[in-house]
């Protein structure tokens with residue numbers, strides 16, 4: 001079984017947002033739900049910067065909006081100045097953590113092994129990691145994209161992962177923040193590959209797989225038309241309540 005049967009609409013705020021922005025954005029999103037228990041066929045997750053996690057958890061308490069962090073340590077506690085432990089994230093009341101985002105892989109030199117050890121501890125502490133994998137433009141152009149995806153999947157997903165306690169996000173690096181989304185065929189090819197390697201690793205094909213990379217309300221219909229896409233990881237467009245909500249609504253069409 002996958003993590004959820006609903007479509008997952010996750011927003012990565014990256015290093016954006018002050019207190020007043022988060023109040024505005026969360027209030028605007030909450031006001032889109034007519035009642036707190038209104039039924040939707042999507043699960044909305046917002047991932048603010050760590051300075052706003054506590055604030056956003058309080059604001060969304062009792063609402064359908066769920067909260068995640070954008071990174072965590074692979075250590076539980078101790079002398080690791082500046083790091084944030086998964087147990088601290090859980091303690092705040094967040095339930096998810098994005099790991100292995102391409103910005104962390106490239107700017108902070110996180111390897112597959114680093115991602116796997118963070119994810120292992122996150123799972124142990126009861127967080128659901130959203131583990132990002134994706135090829136660079138160079139890898140796409142030299143034909144190694146599917147091999148890169150297989151390698152990242154096999155080596156970034158820890159041994160305590162199951163299809164129920166992790167979410168995988170396919171995020172081609174060349175599509176992140178560029179306005180250039182992957183084509184339907186690109187997405188189908190990679191998700192088919194991910195399901196193949198998931199079967200190899202977990203004996204199951206139905207791990208939840210999100211697509212991320214320049215998702216907007218104008219291309220959301222096309223992305224959700226791909227039956228194998230279990231949801232989206234949205235960067236820039238998740239900072240605008242109307243846009244993010246329209247993307248979520250597209251998942252219900």
Ligand code: PEP
Pocket residue numbers: 012171175176177178179212213214215233234235236237
């Ligand atoms: C992301 O940062 O995960 C992302 C997909 O960004 P954007 O939607 O802005 O391309």
